[in-house]
Amino acid sequence: xxWTDERVETLKRMWGEGASASxxxxxxxxxxxxxxxxxxxxxxxxxxxxxxxxxxPAAAAAAAPAAPEVVPPAPEPAPEPEAxxxxxxxxxxxxxxxxxxxxxxAAVPHGTNITPLRKPLMAGQPLPPQPSANExxxxxxxxxxxxxxxxxxxxLMELTERTCKWPIGDPATEKFWFCGLPVxxxxxxxxxxxxxxxQPMSSRRDRRR
DNA sequence: CCCTGATTCGC
DNA sequence: GCGAATCAGG
Numbered sequence: 001x002x003w004t005d006e007r008v009e010t011l012k013r014m015w016g017e018g019a020s021a022s023x024x025x026x027x028x029x030x031x032x033x034x035x036x037x038x039x040x041x042x043x044x045x046x047x048x049x050x051x052x053x054x055x056x057p058a059a060a061a062a063a064a065p066a067a068p069e070v071v072p073p074a075p076e077p078a079p080e081p082e083a084x085x086x087x088x089x090x091x092x093x094x095x096x097x098x099x100x101x102x103x104x105x106a107a108v109p110h111g112t113n114i115t116p117l118r119k120p121l122m123a124g125q126p127l128p129p130q131p132s133a134n135e136x137x138x139x140x141x142x143x144x145x146x147x148x149x150x151x152x153x154x155x156l157m158e159l160t161e162r163t164c165k166w167p168i169g170d171p172a173t174e175k176f177w178f179c180g181l182p183v184x185x186x187x188x189x190x191x192x193x194x195x196x197x198x199q200p201m202s203s204r205r206d207r208r209r
Numbered sequence: 210c211c212c213t214g215a216t217t218c219g220c
Numbered sequence: 221g222c223g224a225a226t227c228a229g230g
Contacts, residue, residue: 003222020213035223037214042221046215162211184212187230 001030003039015040140195147192152180164190166197 001007007028014024021040022033040046148168154177159165164179165188181190189197 022212032223033214034225038216038221038223041215182211 001028008039008043011036011039012043012045015045140192143192144196147179147181147190151177153177154180164188164193166190166193 011024021036025031025033025036159178162183164181164183166179169176179190184191187194
């Protein structure tokens with residue numbers, strides 16, 4: 001398989017969207033993730049963290065590089081499905097998964113029936129992949145609902161390092177189990193639950209006080 | 210063991 | 221330029 005213009009374009013787009021090399025490789029077909037990674041490097045878009053130059057820290061240290069953080073317009077008042085916040089039974093095996101990146105846990109309890117968000121479905125309009133919303137996407141929630149139906153419903157004892165540890169149901173009742181689907185990377189949850197459990201990046205910066 | 214990207218180096 | 225093999229990490 002050759003890197004045609006079209007394929008390169010797909011590669012660029014997906015990589016820009018944050019897709020992993022293996023995912024892109026599967027999408028393209030005929031190439032391995034190594035090929036994708038190699039191409040990514042050759043294209044010079046390895047990571048978006050390209051330090052232009054190593055500057056001496058002594059010079060203009062005070063030159064604060066104004067964060068190019070484009071504040072996404074968040075007109076939605078964050079429909080927070082409130083529910084039993086007292087269940088603090090965080091399933092934590094003996095594994096200490098220390099995350100370095102500052103992520104924030106979403107305030108979405110498990111097992112709660114998610115309030116269906118408004119989904120402006122426009123017929124015939126394949127909404128383009130627009131990564132904007134910093135709140136939990138309706139798709140993610142819908143996915144979780146679907147996942148929890150098809151979850152493996154494993155017990156606490158059946159949890160392993162690569163089973164989703166997302167609790168479903170009420171721990172105080174018999175109707176309680178864990179998702180059990182295969183986890184993604186080093187995360188404690190499957191992909192669907194990861195997308196709900198973690199906020200992608202900057203959520204809100206209310207540091208005004 | 211599963212996955213991730215990064216790098217090397219023969220082709 | 222390409223990508224398998226390898227490396228380094230979660």
